Amino acid sequence: MHWLMNLKPETLRQIDEVITHYPVKRSAALPLLHLVQADAGWIPPEAIEWVAQKLELQPINIYELVTFYPMFRQKAIGRRHIKVCRTLSCALTGGYRVCDQFQKEFNCRPGEISPDGEVTIEFVECLASCGTGPVVMIDDDLHERVDAAKAKQLSEQIKTAASRRPSP
Amino acid sequence: MPAPAERRLIFAHIDEPGYTPDLACYLRHGGYGVLQRAVARKPEELCDEVKKSGLRGRGGAGFPCGFKWSLLDRKSGKPIYLIVNADESEPGTFKDRYIMHQDPHQLIEGIMITCFANNVKLAYIYIRGEFPQGAKILGKAIAEARAANFCGPNILGTGYGCEIYVHRGAGAYICGEETGLIESLEGKRPYPRIKPPYFPAVLGLYQCPTIVNNVETLCHVKHIVDLGGEAYAKIGTPNNTGTRILCVSGHVKKPGFYEFEVGRITLGQLLHEVCGGPLPGRKFKAVIPGGSSAKILKFGETFTLKNKDGSTRTLAVEDIPMDFDTLAACGTMGGSGGVIVMDDSVNMVEALANINAFYAHESCGQCTPCREGSLWMKKITGRMVHGGARPNDGELLKSVADQIAGRTICAFGEACAGPTQSFVAKFGDEFKGGPAAMPASSLELV
Ligand SMILES: Cc1cc2nc3c(=O)[nH]c(=O)nc-3n(C[C@H](O)[C@H](O)[C@H](O)COP(=O)(O)O)c2cc1C
Ligand code: SF4
Ligand code: FES
Numbered sequence: 001m002h003w004l005m006n007l008k009p010e011t012l013r014q015i016d017e018v019i020t021h022y023p024v025k026r027s028a029a030l031p032l033l034h035l036v037q038a039d040a041g042w043i044p045p046e047a048i049e050w051v052a053q054k055l056e057l058q059p060i061n062i063y064e065l066v067t068f069y070p071m072f073r074q075k076a077i078g079r080r081h082i083k084v085c086r087t088l089s090c091a092l093t094g095g096y097r098v099c100d101q102f103q104k105e106f107n108c109r110p111g112e113i114s115p116d117g118e119v120t121i122e123f124v125e126c127l128a129s130c131g132t133g134p135v136v137m138i139d140d141d142l143h144e145r146v147d148a149a150k151a152k153q154l155s156e157q158i159k160t161a162a163s164r165r166p167s168p
Numbered sequence: 169m170p171a172p173a174e175r176r177l178i179f180a181h182i183d184e185p186g187y188t189p190d191l192a193c194y195l196r197h198g199g200y201g202v203l204q205r206a207v208a209r210k211p212e213e214l215c216d217e218v219k220k221s222g223l224r225g226r227g228g229a230g231f232p233c234g235f236k237w238s239l240l241d242r243k244s245g246k247p248i249y250l251i252v253n254a255d256e257s258e259p260g261t262f263k264d265r266y267i268m269h270q271d272p273h274q275l276i277e278g279i280m281i282t283c284f285a286n287n288v289k290l291a292y293i294y295i296r297g298e299f300p301q302g303a304k305i306l307g308k309a310i311a312e313a314r315a316a317n318f319c320g321p322n323i324l325g326t327g328y329g330c331e332i333y334v335h336r337g338a339g340a341y342i343c344g345e346e347t348g349l350i351e352s353l354e355g356k357r358p359y360p361r362i363k364p365p366y367f368p369a370v371l372g373l374y375q376c377p378t379i380v381n382n383v384e385t386l387c388h389v390k391h392i393v394d395l396g397g398e399a400y401a402k403i404g405t406p407n408n409t410g411t412r413i414l415c416v417s418g419h420v421k422k423p424g425f426y427e428f429e430v431g432r433i434t435l436g437q438l439l440h441e442v443c444g445g446p447l448p449g450r451k452f453k454a455v456i457p458g459g460s461s462a463k464i465l466k467f468g469e470t471f472t473l474k475n476k477d478g479s480t481r482t483l484a485v486e487d488i489p490m491d492f493d494t495l496a497a498c499g500t501m502g503g504s505g506g507v508i509v510m511d512d513s514v515n516m517v518e519a520l521a522n523i524n525a526f527y528a529h530e531s532c533g534q535c536t537p538c539r540e541g542s543l544w545m546k547k548i549t550g551r552m553v554h555g556g557a558r559p560n561d562g563e564l565l566k567s568v569a570d571q572i573a574g575r576t577i578c579a580f581g582e583a584c585a586g587p588t589q590s591f592v593a594k595f596g597d598e599f600k601g602g603p604a605a606m607p608a609s610s611l612e613l614v
Contacts, residue, residue, distance in 0.1 A: 021333040023290075024374055026355035034297070034336055055355070068357045069338035071297045083298075087259045088460060088522045089417035089508055091613040125341065125526055126259040126460075127298050130417035130506065131424045140300040 011039040015054070025055045029065055033072055042073045070124075077120035078113045080158055083137040086123045089130035094147055098134045099123050101148040105155035118162050171442045175403070176427045177411050178274070178387045182266045189305050191312040194273035200318050202394045206281045207326050214285035218389060220397030222409035226263075227253050227344075227382030228459065228504045229579075230492040233389070237286055237379060239369035246376040250283055250291040251353065251368075253382045255337055255344035257296055258459035259526060260506025263413040263425055264383035268295065268302040272309035276332065278386035280319055281393055283330045286379060290331055294349055297338040306334045341530035345578050346380040348532065359534050360578035384413060405431035408491035412505055416443050419450065419511035428490070435465075436486025439509060450511040454595075455485070457495055458503025460523050461583030463590035471498045500590070516595040517557075518613040520587060521549035525614065527584035534577055541572040542584045549588075552601070553614050562599030566592050 018031040032051045037043055043066050052059045066072045084090075084099040099110065102121050106114035110123045129135045132144035136154070143154060170176050181187040181197065194200070206214055219234030240248060252275070256264040267275055275293075283291055295303050310332050314320040321329040340358055342348045347361035350373050365371045372378025388410055392400045401409045408430040417423045421444030428438075439445065439452065446452050452467045471483045473494070488494055492502040510519060528546035533539040548565050551557065558564075565588050573585035592599050 021335075024354065027335075027353060029355035030336065030338055030352070034338070057355075061355075064357055065338075065355075069297075069340050071339035086522075087526055088519065088613070089260055091522050092418045092508075092510065092514070092519075094612070096612045096614075124298075124339075125529060126257065128256045128262045128265050128296070130260050130262050130508070131415055133417060137298065142301075 007036070007039050011035050019055070026057060026061070029055060029057070029062060030069070033062070033065065033069075037072060042076050045074075076113075078118050079162070080119045081137075081139055082119050082121045083124045083127070084121065085125070085127045085129075085133060085135050087126035087130075089126070090133035090135060093133045095134035097148050098136065098146050098151045101151035102136075102155060105152065105159075116162070119158060171426055173433055173437065173442060174427050175411050175429050175432075177391045177403075178267065178384060179263075179413060179425065179427045182270050182425070187270065189270055189272050189309060191273060191309070191316060194271075199273050200277055200313075200316075202390050203277050203280050203284075203318060204324060206393050207284055207324050207328065211285045211287060214281065214393055217392055217397035217400075218285070221388075221392040221400040222407065223385065223388050223392060223400070224408070224492060225382055226384035226388070226412060226505065228258065228461075230502055233381065233385055236367070236369060236381075239367050240286060240379065241370050241377040242287070244377060247290065248286055248288050249373045249376055249378045250279065250286070250288045251346075251349065251373060251378060251380045252279060252291065252293040252386060253344065253346065253349060253380055254293050254295040254299075254302075255341075255349065256299075256383070257341040257344045258461060258504040258506055259523075260415060260417055260456065260459045260508040261504040262415050262417075263505060265299065265302065266425060267383055267387060268299065269305055272306050273313065274387050274390065275306075275383055276309055276313050276319065278388070278390040279332060280313075280323065280330065282379070282381070282386055282389050284323070284328060285389075288330060288379070291333075292353060292373075293332065293334045294343070294353055295334060295336055296343070297336050300336075303334050303336050310334065340532075341526075342532045342578075342580060345580060348578065349380065350378065357532070359532055360580070362577055404429045405489070405491055407493055412490075412502075414438065414490060414505050414507055416507045416509065418509040419447055419452075419513070420509050421445055421447060423509075431489045431491030431494070433490055434486060435488045435490060435507075436484075438490065438507070440486075443509075446511050450513060452509065453512045453514055454510045454516070454519075456500075456506075456508040456587075457488075457490070458501045459506040460508065460526065461501075461586055462495075462503045463500040463586045464594060465498065465500060466594040469594065473497050515553070515613075516591055516598045517549055517552050520591045521546070521553050521614040523587045524549050524584075527580075527587075531580065531584065535575070535581065537572045537575045538581045538584065541568045544568050545584070545588050550614065552599075557601045559601040561601045562592050562596060565599065 019028045036047045048062045049059050052062045106119050108114040134146050136143045136146045223233040224230040337343045343352045343358045345360050348358035352358035368378040404410050412430050413427045465485045495502045524546040528542040531538050531542045569585040569588040572581045
């Protein structure tokens with residue numbers, strides 16, 4: 001299971017720690033998947049088997065989670081993850097226009113990786129910040145009252161950060 | 169700044185300049201003083217205070233909190249668990265977010281009082297996956313509280329111990345439904361459980377007695393024990409006691425969160441006086457008063473309600489006091505406190521199409537009426553806004569919705585049918601079918 005070699009020691013430590021939070025190991029399934037995804041960027045098939053083994057379950061018990069919960073993904077995404085809220089309160093204040101703007105900026109549609117590999121845009125359901133909509137999450141950060149102009153500005157910031165990154 | 173009509177218990181310090189989520193700040197504001205007094209009392213006394221307070225759950229159903237606790241099977245010999253429902257996923261609702269991000273210790277204090285009162289030794293905070301910062305803040309706050317003996321193995325020297333862990337969801341709305349939540353916490357798909365048993369208090373997490381309460385509900389517990397149940401019950405109105413947070417979003421000048429004594433503010437006062445009225449040049453058209461699952465209210469409609477003495481009174485939408493009972497009598501619900509406002513720029517078919525897309529995405533798929541019906545309602549409203557409306561689409565929508573409600577495992581069935589039923593009933597003109605019947609569509613909601 002070569003992919004394990006890529007997980008940070010800190011991730012493996014957190015995995016062992018979180019299992020102790022539950023009287024029944026299976027309960028640690030979601031936390032383990034979160035930890036794997038935070039580190040690896042997605043949930044590779046080997047990870048499903050490894051998590052199952054770790055929790056003394058069958059791979060199907062983990063696979064059915066990865067395929068149900070919207071936040072888990074079985075393929076890589078762009079380096080930055082832009083989630084635009086689609087639901088009513090945000091839509092009433094312009095959420096669809098915001099999503100359009102991000103698509104234009106990065107030349108890709110929701111769910112796709114932009115051609116430069118920089119972002120994946122996702123149109124998600126209510127992010128529980130409806131009073132300050134339209135809202136957008138970029139990675140772990142919430143951005144409030146985003147209109148098309150602010151979407152443009154946030155996109156510029158992402159592009160600038162990307163251009164400063166040393167090429168591999 | 170709180171609005172003049174507000175009474176803030178839970179949100180006393182939210183958005184207060186200089187108020188930080190760390191323990192030192194909480195202690196400077198008298199934090200954990202109530203827990204200190206609580207652990208010196210008998211657990212039954214605390215449960216009694218909550219019963220006397222009349223507190224009704226703030227998660228959606230308005231279920232009496234003290235009664236819920238009294239259903240716990242305390243003789244089973246099994247451990248009793250507390251699960252904090254921090255899934256906050258009902259569209260229009262954003263109160264728990266602020267409690268957890270800005271005042272996490274208030275929640276922890278409420279949790280610990282609840283645990284002590286019910287002999288709980290292990291509690292989980294099930295927080296929606298889209299709150300990564302919130303999960304971190306709570307984790308840090310729990311560590312601080314533990315180091316100061318407010319939770320952990322030996323709380324305040326009493327010998328009583330209780331651990332709290334944060335558990336993150338992963339983006340599924342149905343995890344907010346309490347039995348779906350329990351399944352999810354057990355590491356499974358969040359399929360709501362078939363009833364009976366009717367209450368997790370009897371059989372819940374790992375088939376043990378379990379309390380599931382909303383974040384805001386548990387914060388109220390702290391204030392109840394602080395003030396005393398009877399004094400708390402004097403806040404608000406009979407059977408609708410205490411304060412509650414209303415989250416206002418959509419087409420008003422000042423959207424945001426406000427805390428009021430329950431039933432002491434009307435919808436009209438809330439929207440016109442507190443929230444500054446409609447946007448310039450606009451009129452209010454409709455409002456969803458308790459999260460997207462609550463049936464819609466149409467400005468201009470009236471309700472004739474029975475008084476206790478048998479006489480009747482007539483209320484306009486603006487006159488409805490924001491309490492559980494009156495909203496229910498008007499055919500909708502207080503729900504989660506999420507007030508979504510729509511003005512006369514809104515095409516109701518589009519608004520419903522937006523809501524239907526949500527429910528179609530979030531149905532867990534266990535029950536055929538919900539899985540298929542939610543998709544059909546999305547398809548029909550979707551084709552209507554895209555110019556493909558058929559003459560009897562309104563009736564078809566109603567018929568699909570009517571076949572879901574009451575025929576499913578969990579209340580998601582009612583939640584996804586309610587919008588369609590109420591939109592079509594109240595805005596029938598816009599659902600007559602045929603592009604001509606549709607008011608100008610902006611195609612910005614779907
Ligand atoms: C489809 C559905 C979604 C729900 N989502 C939430 C939620 O996000 N947060 C919440 O506290 N309660 C939610 N509830 C209500 C819970 O099932 C449960 O009644 C509540 O957590 C009990 O807490 P309370 O008594 O303190 O209100 C939901 C219910 C249903 C049917
Ligand atoms: S009503 Fe819908 S969400 Fe609830 S259990 Fe059935 S299919 Fe799942
Ligand atoms: S509708 Fe966008 S955050 Fe709730």
